[in-house]
Amino acid sequence: MGQTLFDKIWDAHVVSSAEGFPDILYIDTHFIHEVTSPQAFDGLRKRGLPVFRPQQTVATADHNVPTWDQHLPIKEELSRYQVDMLTKNCKEFGIELYGLGHPYQGIVHVIGPELGITRPGGTYVCGDSHTSTHGAFGAIAFGIGTSQVEQVLATQCLLQSRPKRMKIEVNGKLQKGVGAKDIILYIIAQISAAGGTGYAVEYAGDTIRSLSMEGRMTICNMSIEMGARCGLIAPDETTINYVKGREFAPKGEEWDKAVAYWQTLYSDEDAEFDSVLSFRAEDIEPMITYGTNPGMGIGVTQHVPETASLDIKEQVSYKKALDYMGLHDDEQLLGKPIDYVFIGSCTNSRIEDLRQVAEFVKGKHKADNVTVWVVPGSKQVQEQAIREGLDKIFNEAGFPLREPGCSACLGMNEDKIPAGKYCVSTSNRNFEGRQGPNSRTFLASPLTAAASAITGKVTDIREFLKEEELV
Amino acid sequence: MTQTKTTMATKIFKHIQTTVVPLAIENIDTDQIIPARFLKATTREGFGNNLFRDWRFDENDQPKPDFVLNNPTYSGKVLVAGKNFGCGSSREHAAWAIADYGFDAVVSSFFADIFKGNALNNGLLPVQVSDDFLQKIFDAVAADHTAEVEIDLENQYIKISATGEQENFEVNPYKKACMINGYDDIDYILSQKNKIEEFEVR
Numbered sequence: 208m209g210q211t212l213f214d215k216i217w218d219a220h221v222v223s224s225a226e227g228f229p230d231i232l233y234i235d236t237h238f239i240h241e242v243t244s245p246q247a248f249d250g251l252r253k254r255g256l257p258v259f260r261p262q263q264t265v266a267t268a269d270h271n272v273p274t275w276d277q278h279l280p281i282k283e284e285l286s287r288y289q290v291d292m293l294t295k296n297c298k299e300f301g302i303e304l305y306g307l308g309h310p311y312q313g314i315v316h317v318i319g320p321e322l323g324i325t326r327p328g329g330t331y332v333c334g335d336s337h338t339s340t341h342g343a344f345g346a347i348a349f350g351i352g353t354s355q356v357e358q359v360l361a362t363q364c365l366l367q368s369r370p371k372r373m374k375i376e377v378n379g380k381l382q383k384g385v386g387a388k389d390i391i392l393y394i395i396a397q398i399s400a401a402g403g404t405g406y407a408v409e410y411a412g413d414t415i416r417s418l419s420m421e422g423r424m425t426i427c428n429m430s431i432e433m434g435a436r437c438g439l440i441a442p443d444e445t446t447i448n449y450v451k452g453r454e455f456a457p458k459g460e461e462w463d464k465a466v467a468y469w470q471t472l473y474s475d476e477d478a479e480f481d482s483v484l485s486f487r488a489e490d491i492e493p494m495i496t497y498g499t500n501p502g503m504g505i506g507v508t509q510h511v512p513e514t515a516s517l518d519i520k521e522q523v524s525y526k527k528a529l530d531y532m533g534l535h536d537d538e539q540l541l542g543k544p545i546d547y548v549f550i551g552s553c554t555n556s557r558i559e560d561l562r563q564v565a566e567f568v569k570g571k572h573k574a575d576n577v578t579v580w581v582v583p584g585s586k587q588v589q590e591q592a593i594r595e596g597l598d599k600i601f602n603e604a605g606f607p608l609r610e611p612g613c614s615a616c617l618g619m620n621e622d623k624i625p626a627g628k629y630c631v632s633t634s635n636r637n638f639e640g641r642q643g644p645n646s647r648t649f650l651a652s653p654l655t656a657a658a659s660a661i662t663g664k665v666t667d668i669r670e671f672l673k674e675e676e677l678v
Numbered sequence: 679m680t681q682t683k684t685t686m687a688t689k690i691f692k693h694i695q696t697t698v699v700p701l702a703i704e705n706i707d708t709d710q711i712i713p714a715r716f717l718k719a720t721t722r723e724g725f726g727n728n729l730f731r732d733w734r735f736d737e738n739d740q741p742k743p744d745f746v747l748n749n750p751t752y753s754g755k756v757l758v759a760g761k762n763f764g765c766g767s768s769r770e771h772a773a774w775a776i777a778d779y780g781f782d783a784v785v786s787s788f789f790a791d792i793f794k795g796n797a798l799n800n801g802l803l804p805v806q807v808s809d810d811f812l813q814k815i816f817d818a819v820a821a822d823h824t825a826e827v828e829i830d831l832e833n834q835y836i837k838i839s840a841t842g843e844q845e846n847f848e849v850n851p852y853k854k855a856c857m858i859n860g861y862d863d864i865d866y867i868l869s870q871k872n873k874i875e876e877f878e879v880r
Contacts, residue, residue, distance in 0.1 A: 222877045223870050228852045231867055233877055243769065245720035254864070259874075271718070285718035292720050336768040336792060352770035352796035353722075354863070362867040364874055368850065370791075400705055401762040404791055434765060436791055500705045500765070520809070524704040524760060617767075619714035626737070638709040638766060640732045 209475025211372050212441050213407045216347045216472070220330045222364055229368040235329040236263050237359045238315045239302070241293040242270045242619070243334030247357035248296040260363040261301040265324060268293055268306050269314045273621050274582050274609035277307055286620060300360075311454075313585020313611040316340040316553040320424065321587055323453025327442035327469040332359055337553045337635065338437075339430040343423035344450070345442035345472050347407070350431060370436040371405055371481040374474070376412035379488035384668040386563075387422030388555060388633065388652035390414065391429040392494035392504045394486060400502035404434030406482065409474060414488040415440060420449040421559035428554045429635050432501035441473040493668050495540055496637045496650040499528040503637070507655065507667045511538045531639050532647050533627070540649065540665045544576060545629040548660035549642070550606070551582030552616035552634035555653050558591050560633070564606070564657045565597040567671075573605035574663025580622065581606045582614040606660065618643040631659040689801025691857045694782055695828040695839065697754035700819045701746055706759055707766035708793060712775040714767075725771050726778030747779075751823045755782040758815050758827075762786075763804075764793025773797045783829055785836065787812040798853045799863070805829060805836055811845045814838060831858060 210218075222231040239247075244266075251258065258264060271286035281287035290307065297304040305311040311318055316337050319325040325341040331348035332338060334356040341348035351365065359365055377390055395402070408430055415426065423440050430438030440446075447466055450456050457465045474480075492506030505511070511529070513536040514522050529535060550556070550564055561583065573579050581601055583589040589611055592598055598608045615622040616634035623643030624630045630648050633656050634641075637648035649665065658666040716728040734745050741748040757776060763786035764772060773796040776784060783803040797804045807815075818825040818838050826839040831854060837844035855861060867874075 223873045228866075229850065231870060231873070233874070242717050246722050246770075249721070256864075270714075289718050289720060334768060334770075336766065350768035350792055352768055352773070352792060352799060354770060354796065354799040358864050358867065361864050362871075362874060364867050366852075366863050366867060400765055401788060401790070404762070404788070431766075431792075434762070434790055500707065502705075520813075521704060523702065527703065617709075617714045619717065636707075636709070636766060638707045640713055641709050644713070644732055644737065 208479060209477040211474045211478040211480060212345060212409055212439060212472055213347065213372055216328055216330065217369060219328070220347070229366040231364050232330060232367045233364055234263070234332050234359050236265060236319070236324055236331050237363070238319055238331065238333035238338070239264060239266045239356065240270055240315050240333070240335065241268050241289045243353050244296065244356055245289065245292045246353050247360055248300065250357040251300070251360055254361070256361050258300040258302060258360045263363060264302045264360065265319070266293060266297050266302050266304040267312055267315050267318055270613045270617065271620050272307055272612040274612045274614045277610045283621065310586050313587065314553045314556065314613055316428065317556060317584030317588065320344065320420070321453065321585060323450055323456030326450055326456070326465070327446055328472050332365060336431040337428050339435070340424050340428040340553055342427040342430065342437050342439035343420060344446055345439055345469070347437055347439065349437040370407045373403060373406040373408045373435070373482040373484070374480040375408055375410050376483070376485045377410070377414040377488055378412040378485070379414055381414060381488045381491065382669065384654060384672050385491050385493055386652050386654065387418055387425040389491050389494045391426045392496065392501070392650060393491045395429065395433045395501050396494065396504035397486065398433055398484065400432060400500040401434045402502070403430065406435050408435045408438045410438060410440050416443065419559055420445060421557045424557065425554055429501065432635055442469045493652060493655050495655065495665060496648070497532060497534055497540055499531055499637055499639050501635065501637060501650060503528065504650070507665065508541055511536060511540070513537055541667060543629070543665045545631050545649070545659055545664060546577065547624050547628055547630035548577055548579045548656050549582070549615040549630055549632040549634060550653055550656050551580065551584070551614050553584065553613070554635045555633035556582060556584030556588065558588050560653045561588065561592050561597055562595070564653050565600045567654060567657050568604040568606060568661065569600050571604055571661050573660045576663045577660050579606045579660045580609055580615060582609045583611050585611045615642050617641060618646070624648070631656045631665065688799065688856060688860055688862060690860045691782060691801055691803050691831055693828070693830045693832065694755055695826055696756055697752070697824055697826050698756040698758045698785070698815065698819055699746055699752045699754055700816055701757060701759045702816055704760035705762045705765055708764055708769050708772035709766055711764070711772040712769065717769060717771050722774050724778065725775035726780065729775040729779045755780065756785060756827055756829065757781045758785045758812070758819070760786065761788040761809070763789050765790040768792045768796070770796040770800070773800045773802050777802045785812065785815065785827070798857065801857060803829065803831060803857065805847050807836060807845050807847060814843055
């Protein structure tokens, strides 16, 4: 019987496998950041252990950093202390740090791929659930807790049981204005925020194949939002072309050898999956979430579901979510006034996202009632955007381009959405308080976010695109 | 099992009998369990103070009387919650906060993967029961807030003491041995260091 892509990569990384034990899985690169690593370093000190393979550990500061005036000391004391601790720990244990001010600094899931550290066939972990992003390269990548961060620092391995395998196929042609973010929000809305739990999900089908690496990263990034252990996409020409020539990508003979191996990385025709789901690209509208988990999403023209339509056991949680969001049964989000637009996060802060937004907002201006933040995923993305003149387009549109970091995705740094305010956000989570205490998040694509910033209300990007075609 | 108990033993869990704290909300994500703004500590201690922070306290840091942790009627070593508990962020701080507050186990009809692993690594037992059994626990506590449950890890069952109704639960045999004996993952992996080094030269 054939093997799945996931199993091929997993098997190539099993150090030891024993009955009744989880496998000992070798980790190619361990990404760390300031929030989930300090207790792990403390653990090493208590054990008197070094970092086993410091050269396979890459650090950056992203969660706690301000996205304005990064050259100044971090104002918030605890944030500054945590970032300083990372610097100290990296120095003590011999780990490369792309900290604030470094040309490679950025969101951990943006810098790994753009530096050519993330490659097909590899295993990647990080103390951050959106590590699933790296699976876009045809790699096994997932988030871990701090005890496991300590485990990987100490051994370069992780004890892990093999998850079940799921294939999600998307075939067909996307409507204009519909992109990768809409695809993944649609899938999660179909299968729920728990629909992928226990699975490694391989995304396949011609629609997925047609996506750029940036789009594929957006898809894999949100695998965790349906509970999946990880998401991955078989590498192809698009993948290889993206990796080629990047800073840490293999070169010369090594490159040819690597590519030859990467070309063997696909699920065999007769590979068996524990679950297979199929969706049609034509069915996908621009998506928006209305509730407090990413599974609570609808097409932008649809109405919020009625409480009575749900299973009685789910109604209490559902009503709590609608109350929090200040919405009611059967309400239409289209046309609802908003207060903030956040374009950024490890889901949608890559150069392609910024280019797409810039192209759309060129010559337009944001509505007066909306504050817009555009936060690049990395220093390299920021500089590329400036080289291409995107910052000027953004400024003229009232969309200031900030400095790289996780920003308003998680309500941890200075960028928070105030209580009660609505934010159309390109990030990945609409949990209660996620963007700041009592903030209200509508998750959407960069294009939907940009269009909503222009009109000041939740907007169907397709209407704009139709008008522009007429002109 | 070849593990040995050494320096960093995890908290031991074998058997408990206790009243419970019911929280019948589904999809409780780790941002609710511990909001990101409280993740700035660099040690593992003290997160219990901010467990369910924004459900537990208002914007002036005053306890919200309608939240179950602020209701003196309910107490106990077991948190019972709706399905898909612990979804979202991988922050282990969520498991630390629940354990630091004083819970030894969480019962739900479904757990998110990463949370489940983090809990097991901290001696906090995630007990996954059927939807029906979960409802029975909620019903038992609604009828009598002093209703107790018994959780036995060795024999992998949970019982509602008053009615005697019980259900078996699954747990990874390796993690079970770790929790009963206080074994530690890193010691186990390092016991196979030669295999790691062999793998690296392959």
